[in-house]
Amino acid sequence: MDAHAVNNYESYAEFYDSWQDSWPESVMTPCVNMLADIAAGRPALELAVGTGRIALPLSQRGIEVSGVDLSESMLARLRRKPGAEKLSITQGDMADVPFEGPFGLIYCVASFEYLLKQEDQLRFFVNVEKRLATGGSLIIQTIIPNDAIFSNDFRLNRMSDLPSGDFEMASVMLMGVKGDPVNQFLDQRIMVLGEKPKVFHHKIRFVWPNELDLLARCAGLALHARWGNWQRDTFVSTSRLVISEYRRA
Ligand SMILES: C[S@@+](CC[C@H](N)C(=O)[O-])C[C@H]1O[C@@H](n2cnc3c(N)ncnc32)[C@H](O)[C@@H]1O
Known part of the structure; x- marks a missing residue:
């Protein structure tokens, strides 16, 4: 690969x-x-x-x-x-x-x-x-890796990890990660939501x-x-x- x-x-x-x-x-x-x-x-x-x-x-x-x-x-x-x-x-x-x-x-x-x-x-x-x-x-x-990553769903941040209160931001980044414990892969999707939304896909071992x-x-x-x-x-x-x-x- x-x-x-x-x-x-x-x-x-x-x-x-x-x-x-x-x-x-x-x-x-x-x-x-x-x-x-x-x-x-x-x-x-x-x-x-x-x-x-x-x-x-x-x-x-x-x-x-x-x-x-x-x-x-x-x-x-x-x-x-x-x-x-x-x-x-x-x-x-x-x-x-x-x-x-x-x-x-x-x-x-x-x-x-x-x-x-x-x-x-x-x-x-x-x-x-x-x-x-x-x-x-x-x-x-x-x-x-966090063991939550090995559950069957892509996970986004827990609500408790998100900042509280109302504020304005130029963009928001969300990261979802799926883990494969046998092959030791982490499949990461990084979503950047802003003026020009983008999704990046990264795979690591x-x-x-x-x-x-x-x-x-x-x-x-x-x-x-x-x-x-x-x-x-x-x-x-x-x-x-x-x-x-x-x-x-
Ligand atoms: C998350 S960035 C980290 C860059 C830098 N070390 C830092 O801490 O800011 C990962 C980098 O690894 C590079 N990279 C990935 N696979 C590589 C390889 N096989 N050889 C050299 N660079 C590689 C990517 O192009 C990217 O620049």
Whole structure:
């Protein structure tokens, strides 16, 4: 199954960029802080760099950042942003890790699950291991799916998750997710209701943390640390976010 054929990032780029503008500083700053700490002045590579949400602020911290992404539309938006000229960017498949390295930090945020086959996820780890500098780290942010997703219906937010009161908005985003627990797929429909309503369809292959560790181990990497958020809180069984750091075994 070709992820590019299933997931249309080309029309998604504009929406992603306007959506990411609404990401609070409180989410982005700890993420960039942690990555800058781990890079410790060494070159960094972002796998699935998107429109530069993380690569640009990381580069502003004085880190030499490279990035790869499958989508030319995402990269086109990134290239138009101030500071993009300092990045080394290429279009390609993150599983190929199309850079020589070595990198002190290789990271992948909110994207690893777009590799829809286990063999591509393994290839990702094998190629990352070859590009890591001695003592270098791989950081991956993945998700733990909510078990409600595996019921038979597409689910929208529970009413209790919606803001209360009357207010005006330029657009509304609704997300429905259907889970396939056997093949580990999540089928996501993102509906953006506004002046020009749009529906995006995304499919991902989620991984439990223990599968991630096994994939890493098959590539000669070992889990070094794991957190439940970018503030470095301990990962616990109720965490929804998984931030894993791997180093050479
Ligand atoms: C949700 S965005 C995240 C972008 C960025 N990491 C961030 O946190 O803002 C997912 C990105 O993964 C990219 N992508 C999906 N499959 C890919 C692949 N096989 N190789 C490289 N990029 C891929 C998409 O084009 C998209 O830019």
